[in-house]
Each structure stands twice: as structure tokens, then as C-alpha cells.
Amino acid sequence: MKPRRSTIKDVARRAGVAVSTASLVLNSKGYVSAELRRKVLRAVEELDYVPNRSARALVGKSTGNIGFIVAQEHFSKVEPFYTKVLLGTEFEARQHDYYILLTTVPFSYRANALPRFITEQSVDGVICAGRMGDRYAAELVERGIPAVVVDYGFKTVRLPVINVDNVRGGFLATEHLLSLGHRRIAFLGGDAGHPSIASRLIGYREAFRERGIVVDERLIRADEPGTGTADGYNGTRNLLRTKEPFTALFACNDAMAIGALRALKESGIHIPLNVSLVGFDNIDLCFHIDPRLTSVHVPKEELGAQALKVLLAVIEKGSTAVTNTLIDPELIVRESSSRPGRT
Amino acid sequence: MKPRRSTIKDVARRAGVAVSTASLVLNSKGYVSAELRRKVLRAVEELDYVPNRSARALVGKSTGNIGFIVAQEHFSKVEPFYTKVLLGTEFEARQHDYYILLTTVPFSYRANALPRFITEQSVDGVICAGRMGDRYAAELVERGIPAVVVDYGFKTVRLPVINVDNVRGGFLATEHLLSLGHRRIAFLGGDAGHPSIASRLIGYREAFRERGIVVDERLIRADEPGTGTADGYNGTRNLLRTKEPFTALFACNDAMAIGALRALKESGIHIPLNVSLVGFDNIDLCFHIDPRLTSVHVPKEELGAQALKVLLAVIEKGSTAVTNTLIDPELIVRESSSRPGRT
DNA sequence: GTTGTGTATCGAAACGTTTCGATATTGGGC
């Protein structure tokens, strides 16, 4: 009932050629006459032959696997952000005949937490998704394993990066609010140490500068410990407590925006009549909350797909350049932003 | 800079033993004296040796990988349901030193869509997550590949199943509404061909029967094409159009409940004052919508973890029994359900 | 003293590939 899988030897025998010739045909290498090639291919067909990946990996260097590393804390977040990135990677990988080995790691580096697939040499390269300890990246570089980073940028380790254009995104969000007539636009960023958030803030400032408007620094809040819903909630309450008037709020991601929304609602502030709200990421949730959230769309699947493409270039061409791939974001206007009303 | 990784030969040489002895030590097999064992382990330590997985897979039968198959259409759904299942599996897998090879397949079987990791023999077993074409399962069985199913049950193929107790869940939801005093409780199920939905409906009926109350069949709606937000919306509108009065609605999953919520709101029906609403799955969204949705919690991570455990039993013990593992659901009461008010 | 059994160690084969020579066979250029 479970017939032994056929091997390249079976193919060779049936085609009446040497194993090495069959191998050449299968890999389109060297010189093989048209006739033998045909015979081999026929045998492959008849025997339903598929090369054994382990054997291939053993002799050659390629395993056909790509490791996808994401911090535990990120992957299980409310918004399936990295799931979508992963999905994009997986889809792209399938086109190139690669498989994805997924693993999560603790956020901060732990000595023995390095994914086993790296020490056991069962991946050709690695994609690091999102923020994680720099040491992870350092280890990868040290071992000479091809790697790229998506949606983050290590400070101390230089690796190719695939990211959404956060500066541009910050600009789009802010310019949207400015063009609606808002002038007092608060910026709600969590941990300003995160490069993406810093970039979004730069975009925020650029939008103001381009219009020759001076930013009121008191409206920039970037002192929460994290970037989750709770941080958005707390940050907004802190902001309200300062009594600084504002007619719009740009939260550095949707999770924080949702927290902000709750805080504002609780204070009897209507969205968007009293305060316009714009988020970042355009997670699915944006569409299901009330009011629907205006947000900067991040093409998550595309991030993942691009990451794989760049990684493959590193693997196959041995390219070692530290490239920086930027993906364009897009502003999605929904119900949470409008012209300023009475405050 | 990139030192060749050490092999078992290096270990053997350094320990002054034969390769085969080193292998015995590493696998805790056969007879090895305490002294040699110590020497070998020291050499392993000193050389930072890690066995090469490909070589192992080639000779032995174990690859140390588990395939996780989920239908494309499901994985990219709004709610990260299967992501959490996957997360549970991944976590459990790490404890047992297995890796997860993820792949998505088209919902309905296509001839050449069988994951490559199966044909290439790079997994020891497979977890099928959620509904997908029966042919996939049939192929697996035919090839004699250990497999289990989580959150679904194939009709024509017999495989071990890991599932939430849907009957119990349906019962809990309905009993909750009954105990609040509701009597006219609508059931909103999408595609009734799905075994989970059918089971939830059974639970619904049981709750009524236990109280000796007759179900009004006109309140059971299970004729939408799918189980998404849009189906919930349409189904609810159809239900409203029948003019059948009801004071509560049990949607067979949260996505449909959210669609229902929108439809009800649009008709000026207040939740929960006019109609109580209960969903199923307890996706994160439940907590972020207004009002917060009462739902039946499905321990998704646990489903994934259990699936792995059962699969490992099949792989390692060769157990071929068609088991049926049921996980207990739990009712989470939030704001969307209350005693019946004026209708 | 022979036989048997449990302990200990090792060499070699095997797993399914790819790749490196080795060896033929052409045919064109001279």
C-alpha cells in the first residue's frame, strides 16, 4: 500500500542511462543528447519521481528552506500584521520552490534561543520580521547566513532591509490632516526608540515644514513604554491632562489609535467632530470599529514577498550589498477624519 | 571567518573513538562505557557540534519537520484564527524539537497543489488546519503519511481529529440566552455543510430540549453561502425581512456576528437592549467592537498544541487509531447580551 | 573446559543525491 518512493537510480535504470546522466538532465547541466534527455524525462514521468530534498541538501548546499523569525510577542499580537507578512513570504516562496520554516523567538536575545534550523543547517537563509534583539542578527552575520530584515532595522548590525516608507507614511497622514484644515495635530508615538516610529515622526515634521507651519512640540508625545492599545489609551489620557488643545491626532499605529479612540470617547470627545484621528498600518480592525479608522496602509503581504526576493538575491547571487528596499504606503481615508469642527 | 561546521567525524577523532561509537552516545543507544561517553560529550562541547539534520533525515526516517497545511482562503481571513492555532503548534513543536513547515493550499483540491514538502519527503507528518478538499486528506492517507486534522473533520477520510467541543459550545451560548430569559433565539449559521456549524446547531437544540422548550424552526437560518462578515450581514437582513420576532441571535461564529451587528444597527435595533447577540470563537475583535461581543471562547493555541501532540503519537508510536480529541469551550459574557427588554 | 550472554567497540555499508574526473566520439581547422 505504501510503495517505496522511486529514486534517481530507478529513473536511471528505466531510462537505460547512468545515474549521473539522469542527474544532469534533472538539473539542466552539462551535455546531454536530446534523445537521452527525453528518455530520462519519460522515466521520471512514469515513475512519478521527485528528488529527495534531504539528499540534495546533504551534498549540495541548498536546502530549499527559508527561515522566518519573528518575535513571539509580535506574532501573537492582536493585529495579524506579521501573519500577513509571512503570508506574502510564503506565497512568493512557493513561486520559487522554497519552503518556509517558521519560528518565534523571545523578544530579547537569549543564549540558547537561536533557532535550531540555523544550527542544524536546514535553511539557506533567514528573514527577520520586526523588532528583536540585535544579538540575533549578530549571530546570523557571524555564522555567515544570508539574512534580511523586514519591518525593522538593527542598529548595530548591517543587513538588507525591507520596509515601508515610514517617512512618507507619516507625511501622508499629517498632510491629510493639514489639508483638511487642522493645525493643532498631536503626534502619539510609543517607544521613540523604534526606528519606524522615529521615521513616522520625521514625516510628520516634514509635512508641517513644507507648509511653513511650526510644530508645537508640546503636542508630540512619544514617551509611552510600548505601542499597544493600552499605551495608546494611556498616552491619550496624558495628553488630555496637559490641557493642550488639539483638533487632530496622528497615532503612530492602529493599535495605539484604537486605544486613543477609547480614551477620547470616554472623555466625551466625538470622533471626528471634535478630534480627527488617523492611524498607521491599516489593520483589518480599522474597518470594523466605530467610526471606521482613517489609516496609512502598509502592504504587508508585499513586504513579505519583497523580503523573500531580496533574500533570494543574496542567496543565489551572493550579493552582499546592504540594500534598503522601501515600499510605498497609501493613505486610506475613512470616517475618523474630517475638517475641524468646534473643539 | 566562516569556519566549516564540525561533523561527527571531528567529534570521534577528538574523542579518540569510532564514528559509530560517537553516534551511539549522541543517540543514547547501545552499549557505551561511561568513560567514552564522557569523552565524546566533551568533544561535542568543545567543537560546538550540532548534528546535520539533512544527513540524519537521509539515513533515518525522521526529518524533524512537521507540515502545517491551511487553506489559503482561511489563513488570510480577518480573524487570525489559524494563526493562533499555528502558534500553538509551533510552541509545542519547539518543546519536542520539531520544526513547522507552513504552507497554504487552494481551498478546493487541485492536482498539482499537493505541498512539495510531502512529495519531497521533508516532513514526518502533517497537520491539516480547517476545512479543505477531501482529496488532500485522501492523498495523505494514500501515501501513508501520518496526519491529523484540527478544526475540521473530513467526510470521506478517516483521520484523527482535534476539535473544540462544538456541541457543548452551541449549548453554552444558547443556554446563556435562555437563562437570561430569552425564548425567541435566532440561529445564524452559514454553510450548514460544515461539520462544526452543524454541531453548534445541535448544541443549540439541546439547550432548548433540556428546558423543554420547542425550537421555532423559522428562526434557524443556515442558508448563506459562507461564514464571513458579509454572510452574517446578509443573513441577518434576510432574517429581519421575515418579520419573525426574536430577542436574541446566536451567530455561529464571530465574523458572522459582526456582520449581524452591523445589519441590526442599521435597522435601528439596539444591542443588547432590543436584541442580545452571541458569537463563537472569541476572536480578539470581540473586545474592540461596540458593544463588546459575548462569545464562546475557542482555545486556539491549545487546539494547535493538542494537534501536534496527537500527531507525534501517531508518528512515534505508529498509533493508527482514529481518535477524536475534544477541547472544552468557555462562554465569555460581555456587553452584547442581557435580559430581553422591549422589542 | 565449553558454551552462552551481556557488555563494549569498531569498521563498513547504506541513504539519495551532485559533482569530479575519465573516457569516447565527433568534426572543424590546419
Place this chain on the structure above:
DNA sequence: GCCCAATATCGAAACGTTTCGATACACAAC
């Protein structure tokens, strides 16, 4: 008519493991 390069094919080695005998030594049982 000879040489060289291009074409074609093959056998064997190599990749890093595990596992299967083979061998050897104790020690107990008869």
C-alpha cells in the same frame, strides 16, 4: 592526416549520518 575543442556519457567519490554485523572480552552456568 593530425590535433584540439566541443559534445556526450559514465563510474566513483563525496556529503554526514545511522545501523548492521563482526570481533573481543568478561563472567556465569553447565
